[in-house]
Amino acid sequence: MSISIRSFAKINIGLRIGARREDGFHELRTIYQTLALTDLVRVDASKGLGIEIACKDPRVPCDESNTCYRMAERVLRAFKTRCKVRITIEKNLPVQGGLGAASSNAVATLLGLERALKRTLSPLQRLHLAAEVGSDLPLFLIGGTVLGTGRGEQVYPIEDLPAIHCVIATPEIGVSTPAAFADWDNRLSAAKLTSPDGSDKINSFSDSVFEWLSGRGFSPTGVPSKGWDRAEALLLDLVRTGIENDFESVVFPKYPAIREVKRTLEKTGARYASLSGSGSTVYGLFSDKQAAAGAAKLLMDNGVRAQATTTLPRVAYWRVMFDAKAASR
Numbered sequence: 498m499s500i501s502i503r504s505f506a507k508i509n510i511g512l513r514i515g516a517r518r519e520d521g522f523h524e525l526r527t528i529y530q531t532l533a534l535t536d537l538v539r540v541d542a543s544k545g546l547g548i549e550i551a552c553k554d555p556r557v558p559c560d561e562s563n564t565c566y567r568m569a570e571r572v573l574r575a576f577k578t579r580c581k582v583r584i585t586i587e588k589n590l591p592v593q594g595g596l597g598a599a600s601s602n603a604v605a606t607l608l609g610l611e612r613a614l615k616r617t618l619s620p621l622q623r624l625h626l627a628a629e630v631g632s633d634l635p636l637f638l639i640g641g642t643v644l645g646t647g648r649g650e651q652v653y654p655i656e657d658l659p660a661i662h663c664v665i666a667t668p669e670i671g672v673s674t675p676a677a678f679a680d681w682d683n684r685l686s687a688a689k690l691t692s693p694d695g696s697d698k699i700n701s702f703s704d705s706v707f708e709w710l711s712g713r714g715f716s717p718t719g720v721p722s723k724g725w726d727r728a729e730a731l732l733l734d735l736v737r738t739g740i741e742n743d744f745e746s747v748v749f750p751k752y753p754a755i756r757e758v759k760r761t762l763e764k765t766g767a768r769y770a771s772l773s774g775s776g777s778t779v780y781g782l783f784s785d786k787q788a789a790a791g792a793a794k795l796l797m798d799n800g801v802r803a804q805a806t807t808t809l810p811r812v813a814y815w816r817v818m819f820d821a822k823a824a825s826r
Contacts, residue, residue: 502538507636513527514678530809540583600633642654663789665773681743762792
């Protein structure tokens with residue numbers, strides 16, 4: 498049986514890096530937000546044995562290192578079943594772009610394999626398998642606006658942001674996440690900025706996010722206004738509270754071209770612009786569709802892959818996931 502699943506992108510609205518943990522990972526705080534941009538994953542289950550990955554993009558591994566392969570292995574083991582699984586990935590999202598594409602593909606594989614086998618894992622089983630495969634996977638089992646803690650794998654749905662116009666821009670640069678973490682550690686060590694547990698950095702992020710999300714519904718003057726557009730208020734408060742991605746401090750000096758993309762987005766009207774994850778994708782949030790389209794065109798004209806889209810709230814995320822005819826916007 499063949500199942501097609503939309504595999505959505507995410508951005509990070511702020512990302513705070515805390516202390517290195519005993520398991521080698523860093524303590525993180527971030528707000529994940531899904532986007533209406535997708536890959537398409539097709540899962541086929543039939544008689545036989547083995548797992549095959551097919552993708553026309555040469556940058557996508559088609560062996561055991563692929564997150565989809567590792568997920569399929571775990572799902573079959575959880576169901577205590579054996580069959581032939583073929584996973585086909587139609588790639589639209591950038592590779593190593595900070596949009597969680599590989600993680601999203603793996604979650605699509607999990608959900609597609611459940612349907613193909615006509616069996617269902619419990620929500621806790623799904624979360625456990627997702628966290629085993631990678632830190633970014635669990636967020637795609639929730640969708641919409643999600644708080645990420647721990648190494649990013651502990652996820653909590655929070656009140657959804659409304660659909661906001663967004664531009665995704667990805668220079669032809671691959672940023673290694675492990676290398677970005679190493680650069681972060683080296684920077685802190687050189688500057689002697691480390692603290693015993695990193696709790697000050699984590700707490701400052703939590704305070705900023707609370708201030709941002711609790712300030713919604715206010716006008717630019719700070720006066721409550723029933724007529725004030727909720728999305729516009731959120732964008733203003735996001736800038737006011739200073740929520741940032743810590744990776745920018747190590748990625749931008751190493752890759753000036755990525756920093757220039759952020760500057761371009763800001764100059765073309767983005768109310769908020771930021772690196773997503775460790776990059777190389779930079780996104781801008783816009784208050785209107787025309788401004789977003791104009792910014793995307795300017796970047797494309799200058800040789801930077803860019804696309805205008807919107808953020809994707811949780812209800813819409815689940816409504817269109819299994820709609821193979823739903824076009825990526």
